[in-house]
Amino acid sequence: MTKTGIGASVKRKEDQRFITGSGQYTDDVSRPGHVHAYFLRSPHAHAVIRRLDIAAAKAAPGVLGVFTGDDLAADKIGGLICGWMIHSKDGSAMKAGAHPALAQGKVRYVGDHVAVVIAETLAEARDGAEKIIVDYEVLPAVIDTAGAQAAKTQLHDVAPRNTVFEWAIGDKAATEAAFGAAHHVTKIDLVNNRLVPNAMEPRAAIGEYDPGQGAYTLWTTSQNPHVARLVLSAFIGIAPENKLRVIAPDVGGGFGSKIFIYAEETVAVWASKKVGRPVKWVSDRTEAFLSDAHGRDHVTHAELAMDAKGKILALRVKTIANLGAYLSTFSSSVPTYLYATLLSGQYDIPAIYAEVDAVYTNTAPVDAYRGAGRPEATFVVERIIETAARQMGLDPADLRKRNFVRKFPHQTPVIMMYDAGDYRASLDKAMEIADVKGFGKRKREAARRGRLRGLGYSTYIEACGIAPSQAVGSLGAGVGLWESAEVRVNPTGSVEVLTGSHAHGQGHETTFAQLVSERLGVPMESINIVHGDTDKVQFGMGTYGSRSGAVGMSAIVKALDKVEAKAKKVAAHLLEAAEADIDFKDGKFTVKGTDKSVAFADVALNAYVAHKFPTSEIEPGLKEGAFYDPTNFTFPAGCHICEVEIDPETGVTEIANYTAVDDFGVLINPMIVEGQVHGGIAQGIGQALTEGAVYDASGQLLTASYMDYCMPRADNLPSFKLGFTETRCPSNPLGIKGCGEAGAIAAPAAVMNAMTDALGTEAVAMPATPQAVWKVAQSQQKLAAAE
Amino acid sequence: MAQTPKIAVAMTVNGQDVSARLEARTLLVQYLREGLRLTGTHVGCDTSQCGACVVHVDGKAVKSCTILASQCEGAQVVTIEGLAHGDKLHPMQEAFREHHGLQCGFCTPGMIMTAVDMAQRLGTPDEHTIREELEGNICRCTGYHNIVKAIDAGCHEMAKGQHRQAAE
Numbered sequence: 001m002t003k004t005g006i007g008a009s010v011k012r013k014e015d016q017r018f019i020t021g022s023g024q025y026t027d028d029v030s031r032p033g034h035v036h037a038y039f040l041r042s043p044h045a046h047a048v049i050r051r052l053d054i055a056a057a058k059a060a061p062g063v064l065g066v067f068t069g070d071d072l073a074a075d076k077i078g079g080l081i082c083g084w085m086i087h088s089k090d091g092s093a094m095k096a097g098a099h100p101a102l103a104q105g106k107v108r109y110v111g112d113h114v115a116v117v118i119a120e121t122l123a124e125a126r127d128g129a130e131k132i133i134v135d136y137e138v139l140p141a142v143i144d145t146a147g148a149q150a151a152k153t154q155l156h157d158v159a160p161r162n163t164v165f166e167w168a169i170g171d172k173a174a175t176e177a178a179f180g181a182a183h184h185v186t187k188i189d190l191v192n193n194r195l196v197p198n199a200m201e202p203r204a205a206i207g208e209y210d211p212g213q214g215a216y217t218l219w220t221t222s223q224n225p226h227v228a229r230l231v232l233s234a235f236i237g238i239a240p241e242n243k244l245r246v247i248a249p250d251v252g253g254g255f256g257s258k259i260f261i262y263a264e265e266t267v268a269v270w271a272s273k274k275v276g277r278p279v280k281w282v283s284d285r286t287e288a289f290l291s292d293a294h295g296r297d298h299v300t301h302a303e304l305a306m307d308a309k310g311k312i313l314a315l316r317v318k319t320i321a322n323l324g325a326y327l328s329t330f331s332s333s334v335p336t337y338l339y340a341t342l343l344s345g346q347y348d349i350p351a352i353y354a355e356v357d358a359v360y361t362n363t364a365p366v367d368a369y370r371g372a373g374r375p376e377a378t379f380v381v382e383r384i385i386e387t388a389a390r391q392m393g394l395d396p397a398d399l400r401k402r403n404f405v406r407k408f409p410h411q412t413p414v415i416m417m418y419d420a421g422d423y424r425a426s427l428d429k430a431m432e433i434a435d436v437k438g439f440g441k442r443k444r445e446a447a448r449r450g451r452l453r454g455l456g457y458s459t460y461i462e463a464c465g466i467a468p469s470q471a472v473g474s475l476g477a478g479v480g481l482w483e484s485a486e487v488r489v490n491p492t493g494s495v496e497v498l499t500g501s502h503a504h505g506q507g508h509e510t511t512f513a514q515l516v517s518e519r520l521g522v523p524m525e526s527i528n529i530v531h532g533d534t535d536k537v538q539f540g541m542g543t544y545g546s547r548s549g550a551v552g553m554s555a556i557v558k559a560l561d562k563v564e565a566k567a568k569k570v571a572a573h574l575l576e577a578a579e580a581d582i583d584f585k586d587g588k589f590t591v592k593g594t595d596k597s598v599a600f601a602d603v604a605l606n607a608y609v610a611h612k613f614p615t616s617e618i619e620p621g622l623k624e625g626a627f628y629d630p631t632n633f634t635f636p637a638g639c640h641i642c643e644v645e646i647d648p649e650t651g652v653t654e655i656a657n658y659t660a661v662d663d664f665g666v667l668i669n670p671m672i673v674e675g676q677v678h679g680g681i682a683q684g685i686g687q688a689l690t691e692g693a694v695y696d697a698s699g700q701l702l703t704a705s706y707m708d709y710c711m712p713r714a715d716n717l718p719s720f721k722l723g724f725t726e727t728r729c730p731s732n733p734l735g736i737k738g739c740g741e742a743g744a745i746a747a748p749a750a751v752m753n754a755m756t757d758a759l760g761t762e763a764v765a766m767p768a769t770p771q772a773v774w775k776v777a778q779s780q781q782k783l784a785a786a787e
Numbered sequence: 788m789a790q791t792p793k794i795a796v797a798m799t800v801n802g803q804d805v806s807a808r809l810e811a812r813t814l815l816v817q818y819l820r821e822g823l824r825l826t827g828t829h830v831g832c833d834t835s836q837c838g839a840c841v842v843h844v845d846g847k848a849v850k851s852c853t854i855l856a857s858q859c860e861g862a863q864v865v866t867i868e869g870l871a872h873g874d875k876l877h878p879m880q881e882a883f884r885e886h887h888g889l890q891c892g893f894c895t896p897g898m899i900m901t902a903v904d905m906a907q908r909l910g911t912p913d914e915h916t917i918r919e920e921l922e923g924n925i926c927r928c929t930g931y932h933n934i935v936k937a938i939d940a941g942c943h944e945m946a947k948g949q950h951r952q953a954a955e
């Protein structure tokens with residue numbers, strides 16, 4: 001390993017600008033003469049718009065334009081789309097209700113977009129919006145996930161029973177048969193609480209129209225600018241792709257919420273031509289709570305069939321997934337192919353059958369949030385196996401070991417083919433780091449202080465590196481999920497890498513450069529990673545689902561292979577040797593068995609000067625592109641162990657210990673990987689203990705600020721204990737599995753298994769806030785006293 | 788409609804005297820970001836809880852979204868852009884890089900300004916104190932683990948610097 005190559009904890013290149021305040025986030029972009037957009041949002045969860053009068057607003061000071069759904073329709077601007085088709089059990093297509101960027105006659109959630117006001121200043125736009133007169137006929141709201149299908153009110157005409165689809169996976173008959181033969185059946189009811197992603201940088205957009213070119217530019221907080229351009233162009237109809245440039249500059253966190261194409265950027269870019277000025281929109285935090293796509297929101301009943309020895313026979317799951325008022329960009333894939341395909345966990349389960357009903361409610365749209373479906377699957381599998389162990393009087397670690405998949409490749413009953421792993425190794429290592437042996441003593445010691453101490457495991461698996469294009473196409477995806485790269489070697493030997501991936505905290509400018517530095521022997525400071533601008537970078541699919549290492553870097557590897565192959569040809573001419581005799585190592589081309597060599601930078605220069613080789617055989621220049629389509633998902637897995645201590649008098653929970661041992665395959669930069677794990681765990685602990693989006697029965701979001709929605713703070717969390725095991729991923733050239741989501745996937749189950757262990761009952765729901773925990777602790781104490 | 792009344796405001800920002808006529812309701816963060824184009828100071832919330840906007844006003848950490856520009860009349864304001872000495876980074880900036888105390892970087896300016904204030908008030912606080920002191924700064928990316936490490940290291944570096952100065 002070199003000091004900057006693969007496996008080295010290189011300090012990040014991007015940090016210099018962030019620690020000095022010179023990052024360029026979308027809101028930092030200022031365009032000459034830009035004006036401000038303000039969206040009038042629905043105060044009602046469900047209402048018909050009887051009258052919408054914008055005359056007074058149009059005449060308000062500073063206002064340049066007021067637009068409604070009618071204006072978009074008049075310009076043939078289409079609605080927002082959902083790009084993944086799901087079919088119900090009966091073969092029917094999912095019921096996608098129309099999703100206009102500005103309401104057309106009806107609003108369906110608090111925060112839904114009624115009109116936009118564009119003015120010289122934001123204050124004038126807000127003041128203008130106050131002059132819009134809207135007569136709403138308020139309709140009953142459908143809020144409850146589990147009750148949506150039985151509600152008398154219907155959100156979309158196309159969707160009877162508010163049902164988007166009724167989907168199923170697995171072998172029903174085999175599963176029923178296994179349950180018939182079971183020695184023990186564990187049943188569990190779980191709610192996976194609705195979360196708000198809360199990237200610290202709120203969403204933002206600036207649209208600008210250049211009449212000379214007849215072209216638009218959109219700066220936006222996006223994880224995938226090319227996909228945004230494609231959707232805005234081909235489906236929404238803003239402009240042809242060659243007349244629309246999308247730039248995602250520095251992006252302040254995404255966690256999924258910035259994958260999607262929203263109403264606000266659509267309207268901002270469209271309106272820039274209407275008003276003849278660049279239009280800027282920046283979300284405030286309240287708007288973010290109301291209108292960013294939320295995450296999770298499942299209600300699940302699951303049953304696990306076991307034989308007398310604790311071998312799992314089958315798993316049966318029924319989930320109702322709340323997708324909110326409209327289908328967001330990838331929402332339909334989350335509770336289906338990203339969820340139920342992971343229900344086998346790390347276990348060899350002969351039969352699985354899962355049904356998922358997706359429903360509409362009068363709440364913000366729900367889509368992918370860090371982990372996207374996989375945290376929900378892990379929560380089901382890991383909660384039910386822990387519960388089964390307790391019911392059967394078995395040690396939860398032993399029960400897991402008995403059921404681990406041991407042979408690879410392993411075909412699960414729910415599509416996935418696990419390619420590599422060693423689940424026993426990560427469990428053993430985590431138990432050692434967490435000192436599980438000493439837990440009994442710690443528990444007794446805590447009891448002496450009046451505290452309840454509990455320990456919980458989560459041996460999770462996830463699928464990353466999404467994904468082989470044909471496979472996802474056959475499952476309903478509207479796009480392929482390959483990635484692209486171009487490696488441009490400059491005449492002086494410095495290198496630009498244009499990647500279709502996008503970074504919003506992951507540190508690609510460093511990790512991708514590490515790969516290039518190792519391969520070409522070029523120093524880190526001579527390598528630039530370029531991303532996030534559709535005018536600079538070839539089409540790419542963007543960053544989500546922990547795919548940028550496994551898929552994005554694999555594309556770079558392919559491009560580097562081509563660069564090396566061509567450079568060898570040039571070097572052969574320079575060294576007057578046969579191409580087959582040229583070796584490339586440490587930035588030098590050498591003639592095998594001699595000391596004749598030429599440096600990479602000299603080869604680059606000669607490639608461009610083109611004096612010393614026949615250009616009829618070798619084209620001048622040194623620049624290669626590649627598209628990489630993965631051959632399989634990757635399967636990061638590991639074991640997280642959480643220890644909690646609860647004060648039954650106050651309900652306050654302390655995370656006393658948190659251990660994570662993960663197998664991500666080969667690590668490019670361990671420092672960055674650890675950071676990803678830390679952040680994921682914090683979000684997972686947040687889901688378990690503090691966070692939850694709450695709507696009241698009328699559809700008002702009660703948790704629309706940091707006063708009400710409890711983000712985990714530094715003093716809610718401990719320092720984490722991390723470890724790694726490694727099985728190389730056989731499905732990509734670097735052996736990478738991906739690490740971005742593991743923490744958020746593993747942690748909720750680990751924490752809740754610890755909470756239920758401490759409290760001695762399974763009836764503890766997320767978020768286990770002090771009030772909720774206090775209630776459980778009190779009733780447990782009463783129960784104990786009565787016995 | 789009558790023009791919104793404007794008032795004259797003068798202060799020192801990162802060592803430079805600045806003055807402007809501003810609407811009375813202009814927040815310090817708006818003046819810094821829009822008036823002076825110092826966009827390193829960020830806005831992450833509307834309820835004064837995230838700390839992305841922290842700057843120093845007369846040597847104290849202040850949430851610049853919670854104070855009017857006009858309240859800073861005559862004040863010495865330091866933002867993240869003014870923390871380094873030329874090319875030489877402040878020890879707390881160095882510590883954040885060294886310990887990977889940032890990912891997306893959005894919370895980072897506020898974190899660093901808070902951390903410098905913490906060091907100035909408390910010297911070298913222990914982990915528990917650092918975590919409690921960070922109550923007003925939210926980070927969604929790092930899980931705070933490395934921020935806490937960075938602040939601990941930065942505080943020690945700053946303390947060493949003071950010893951050096953005292954010795955000289």
Ligand code: FES
Binds near residue numbers: 833834836850
């Ligand atoms: S923007 Fe000032 S505390 Fe959030």
Ligand code: FES
Binds near residue numbers: 894929
């Ligand atoms: S580094 Fe992204 S919010 Fe802190």
